[in-house]
Amino acid sequence: MNNSDTPVTVIGLGLMGQALARAFLKAGHPTTVWNRTTSKADQLVADGARSAPTIADALKAGSLTIVCVTDYQAMHELLGASEVELDGTMLINLTSGDSTQAREAAHWAEQRGARYLDGAIMAIPSTVGTAEAVILHSGPRSDFEAHKSTLGALGTTTYLGADPGLASLYDVAGLAMMWSVLNAWLQGTALLATAGVDAAAYAPFAQQIATGVAEWLPGYAEQIDRGSFPPEVSALETDARAMAHLIEESEAVGVNAELPKLIKAMADRSIAAGHGGQQYPVLIEEFSKPHDD
Ligand SMILES: NC(=O)c1ccc[n+]([C@@H]2O[C@H](COP(=O)([O-])OP(=O)(O)OC[C@H]3O[C@@H](n4cnc5c(N)ncnc54)[C@H](OP(=O)(O)O)[C@@H]3O)[C@@H](O)[C@H]2O)c1
Structure with a gap:
């Protein structure tokens, strides 16, 4: 299925987040990015990404939003602010953490009206966008199935089950x-x-x-x-x-x-x-x- 028209958002442009955004761009997805240190978006913008001025704007731009920051605390700091509207968004959190953090984050997202899949990247940035990059997902199967083809741009996507802690x-x-x-x-x-x-x-x-x-x-x-x-x-x-x-x-x-x-x-x-x-x-x-x- 060709779904390269699906707009995506990547929040967090460290080494891994940049690789994820590059893979989406390469697959033809309209890609919006946001990072705390804005200069990390420069090369991606030169390659065709759109840099969102605020997180709220970034969240509105994509049919799904990948979050890839240092840890869950950073994710909560970023998305937990009251002015950030999560209702109706589809979050896919590829930040590394433990299963308790993943289950708590799934509960937190649900309370805020967001759909949520947790994920774990078993790859290094240079392999993202190739079959070698294995990316694990857990959470509601219907959400995974709805976005499986878009996530396929990042590597070999695997679904593990409904318990959001499974990927971790x-x-x-x-x-x-x-x-x-x-x-x-x-x-x-x-x-x-x-x-x-x-x-x-x-x-x-x-x-x-x-x-x-x-x-x-x-x-x-x-x-x-x-x-x-x-x-x-x-x-x-x-x-x-x-x-x-x-x-x-x-x-x-x-x-x-x-x-x-x-x-x-x-x-x-x-x-x-x-x-x-x-x-x-x-x-x-x-x-x-x-x-x-
Ligand atoms: N690199 C790998 O090989 C690899 C492999 C598998 C999984 N992962 C996982 O992917 C995630 C990101 O790794 P990375 O290699 O991209 O790390 P990184 O290069 O150190 O980047 C960290 C990212 O998190 C952001 N960040 C950290 N604290 C923040 C805060 N309080 N508020 C806002 N933004 C914050 C940073 O923003 P600034 O740019 O503004 O500092 C940056 O975008 C980690 O959970 C890591 O375990 C990485």
Whole structure:
């Protein structure tokens, strides 16, 4: 569907907001922009955007308004002023935050008569406007469907569900995965460096392992959803012995052992609770509750 005539507004022209506005312009949308520091609109105006003199004016110009500022506090400061009329507007907040902030913002927008979708950008500015930029959305499905095609100008748009907190939750879940994979790789890289192995030599091997482990996820997810963890591959106590080995090896060659010790401590607690004969994903029980230091 060609909807490039749909007028859009972008509020917040930092690195990400500028990239979002550029992507809309490139897709042919009449694009209105507003930023606290007005000079950040100059290049976009030269490229065809219209700079709104006030936020109120910016909100009236677009069929939808993207908000992308530093944090939710900034968003509330900007849009919370009594003279800003939100009634009848469609807000899509791509500012990063947590799920509580997103749910509160959805409630706040509803009270002000605005439609509201929350979003999370899993991309860097240079990829915005390409399929590589994954942008997550949550909130009322009808609002997402109504604007899906326009939002498609920004990247690969994904709808997660009606709970407005979902986009933020998926965002941090993705970060947890990213850092865990990178940290595990760095641990192995440091270990191998003690034997003179370059990071580049280990990287393809590590990549193969990460890809192989990723393939276990759907089956392990079924175990978690069923709440049953038969040891089809290995029992947690077998894994825990390998963890001890990793700790000993790290300490013996003078490499940081904090991370494997942390993982082993969780496994030990699960074993002490009687789960040693079950499969690794039984650790979800440790991950699902707070840990008192
Ligand atoms: N950059 C990335 O790679 C990336 C990736 C994913 C998600 N994000 C998210 O996108 C959002 C924006 O990031 P960014 O990289 O564009 O940040 P940025 O370059 O630091 O820009 C911040 C923007 O917020 C505005 N702002 C901050 N406080 C304000 C206030 N009190 N009142 C009015 N405007 C205010 C700034 O206005 P001024 O120009 O007037 O200071 C500017 O437009 C963040 O939530 C970030 O986490 C960024």
